[in-house]
Amino acid sequence: MKHQKRWFEIPSRNESEVYGADLRSARLVTSLTGVMAFATLSAVGARLIIDTKPVPFTLQVFFVLLAGMLLGSKLGALSQVIYIGAGVAGIPVFAAPPFAGIGYLAGPTGGYLIGFVLGAFVTGLVVEKFMTLKNRVPSLVMYTISGLAGVTALYATGMSWLAVWITAVKHNGFSNSLALAWKTGVVPFILVDTLKAAGAAIFASGARLAGARFARS
Amino acid sequence: MIDDKAMAIGQYIPGRSFLHKLDPRLKILTVIIWTLLLFSYTSGWELLAFCALLLIVLAAARVPVFSILKSLKVVTVIVVVTFMMQALLTPGKVIFHWAFLNVTDSGLSNGIIYSGRILVLVVLLSILTATTPPIGLADGMESLLRPLKALKVPVGRVATLISIILMFIPDILEQSRKLIRSQAAKGADFDSWNLPGRLKNITFLLTPLFVKVFYRADALGTAMYSRCYGSAEKRTRLHPLKIGLWETAAAVALTALSIIIKYVIPG
Numbered sequence: 464m465k466h467q468k469r470w471f472e473i474p475s476r477n478e479s480e481v482y483g484a485d486l487r488s489a490r491l492v493t494s495l496t497g498v499m500a501f502a503t504l505s506a507v508g509a510r511l512i513i514d515t516k517p518v519p520f521t522l523q524v525f526f527v528l529l530a531g532m533l534l535g536s537k538l539g540a541l542s543q544v545i546y547i548g549a550g551v552a553g554i555p556v557f558a559a560p561p562f563a564g565i566g567y568l569a570g571p572t573g574g575y576l577i578g579f580v581l582g583a584f585v586t587g588l589v590v591e592k593f594m595t596l597k598n599r600v601p602s603l604v605m606y607t608i609s610g611l612a613g614v615t616a617l618y619a620t621g622m623s624w625l626a627v628w629i630t631a632v633k634h635n636g637f638s639n640s641l642a643l644a645w646k647t648g649v650v651p652f653i654l655v656d657t658l659k660a661a662g663a664a665i666f667a668s669g670a671r672l673a674g675a676r677f678a679r680s
Numbered sequence: 681m682i683d684d685k686a687m688a689i690g691q692y693i694p695g696r697s698f699l700h701k702l703d704p705r706l707k708i709l710t711v712i713i714w715t716l717l718l719f720s721y722t723s724g725w726e727l728l729a730f731c732a733l734l735l736i737v738l739a740a741a742r743v744p745v746f747s748i749l750k751s752l753k754v755v756t757v758i759v760v761v762t763f764m765m766q767a768l769l770t771p772g773k774v775i776f777h778w779a780f781l782n783v784t785d786s787g788l789s790n791g792i793i794y795s796g797r798i799l800v801l802v803v804l805l806s807i808l809t810a811t812t813p814p815i816g817l818a819d820g821m822e823s824l825l826r827p828l829k830a831l832k833v834p835v836g837r838v839a840t841l842i843s844i845i846l847m848f849i850p851d852i853l854e855q856s857r858k859l860i861r862s863q864a865a866k867g868a869d870f871d872s873w874n875l876p877g878r879l880k881n882i883t884f885l886l887t888p889l890f891v892k893v894f895y896r897a898d899a900l901g902t903a904m905y906s907r908c909y910g911s912a913e914k915r916t917r918l919h920p921l922k923i924g925l926w927e928t929a930a931a932v933a934l935t936a937l938s939i940i941i942k943y944v945i946p947g
Contacts, residue, residue, distance in 0.1 A: 502845055522882075548838060549846060551821065554849055
């Protein structure tokens with residue numbers, strides 16, 4: 464199969480051998496399982512707090528970026544939409560109490576959830592652009608650049624909503640709130656999330672290589 | 681690690697009450713409207729009146745009250761912190777003074793409103809999830825999001841995946857917790873201070889997690905394919921949603937009452 468249409472690049476087994484004739488359904492199911500796997504991983508990333516010493520470490524942003532890198536723009540964004548949907552439906556998958564529900568989206572950190580969708584989308588979009596421009600499998604550097612673009616989109620969305628929220632609650636001007644949102648909602652995470660983008664890039668290129676090797680065997 | 685206490689919030693309690701039979705779309709819409717209204721209430725009296733309304737709903741739900749109140753335990757810390765912050769940091773007339781702490785009148789009322797909002801919101805959401813099975817919520821959301829189809833969002837697929845993933849996530853969470861324990865037992869040190877070492881340890885966690893999740897997803901994909909998912913354009917339902925007259929009347933009446941509170945009770 465050609466490299467163009469199918470972004471989900473960790474083939475399970477030799478597709479045509481297992482699935483037989485109905486390739487349309489097979490492809491749909493393959494991409495949907497990829498989406499589902501990443502939605503699950505995002506949920507696990509939010510709720511799985513690895514208790515490291517200075518600050519607790521979560522893997523959520525890591526999985527968001529990875530979803531964009533491996534699934535591509537549309538499917539990556541879809542995986543995050545499904546993650547949010549699961550949270551809204553009442554499964555406790557969000558990072559902070561009350562962990563679930565529609566109210567969380569309206570809360571101060573709700574913007575980051577929308578940011579996850581955008582972040583995955585932008586990451587995937589940059590990867591796809593690189594792939595069509597250079598016409599080859601993306602390198603580590605390309606993945607890192609796309610990851611950083613995704614992080615930027617994520618925090619831009621999260622910060623804007625946080626600023627709106629602060630304006631509504633504290634009734635000080637929007638520019639003041641924006642500064643406050645920048646200070647509390649973005650600055651503490653810059654270093655860690657840059658590292659996570661690099662980590663996701665390493666993981667993504669590793670997964671591509673493993674997938675390619677698996678497909679050849 | 682993962683705390684089990686939070687799992688109490690989203691638990692469905694089977695039953696046959698009016699609220700259980702109510703159409704999930706109506707329930708979701710009412711909860712959304714109420715959430716918005718809740719943030720527009722600015723006095724404790726309005727909040728109290730809303731609590732009375734909530735008690736009627738709770739009575740109609742016929743679920744054990746204790747199980748609903750249990751969900752409040754999760755947010756205790758946040759509520760207390762919110763209350764203290766508002767009570768101590770809002771300027772106004774000082775009514776209580778101790779050492780360097782000043783409790784002001786406006787701070788006290790702000791504290792009651794802000795912390796009360798969180799409590800009421802959690803009770804509201806746990807009533808919704810206690811009386812609606814996850815599948816019902818997913819179906820309801822699909823139906824409500826149907827207008828997005830115009831933007832080429834695959835709403836049906838999203839709903840299907842959400843209802844699958846509702847069963848998938850708790851299982852994987854449980855497994856990953858076991859994974860952390862077993863890797864720690866094998867000597868992976870998640871507490872070490874040096875950054876490269878810690879990153880390496882996280883890889884020990886990530887790789888088996890990935891293998892597990894994709895193995896599961898793959899098995900599920902095969903199952904979906906062998907049941908011909910995606911071969912037909914239109915899928916039908918086993919239990920189609922329908923809204924009755926009485927249900928609509930009840931939902932509209934409750935919403936109207938909550939809006940009346942806003943304008944009748946003095947602010």
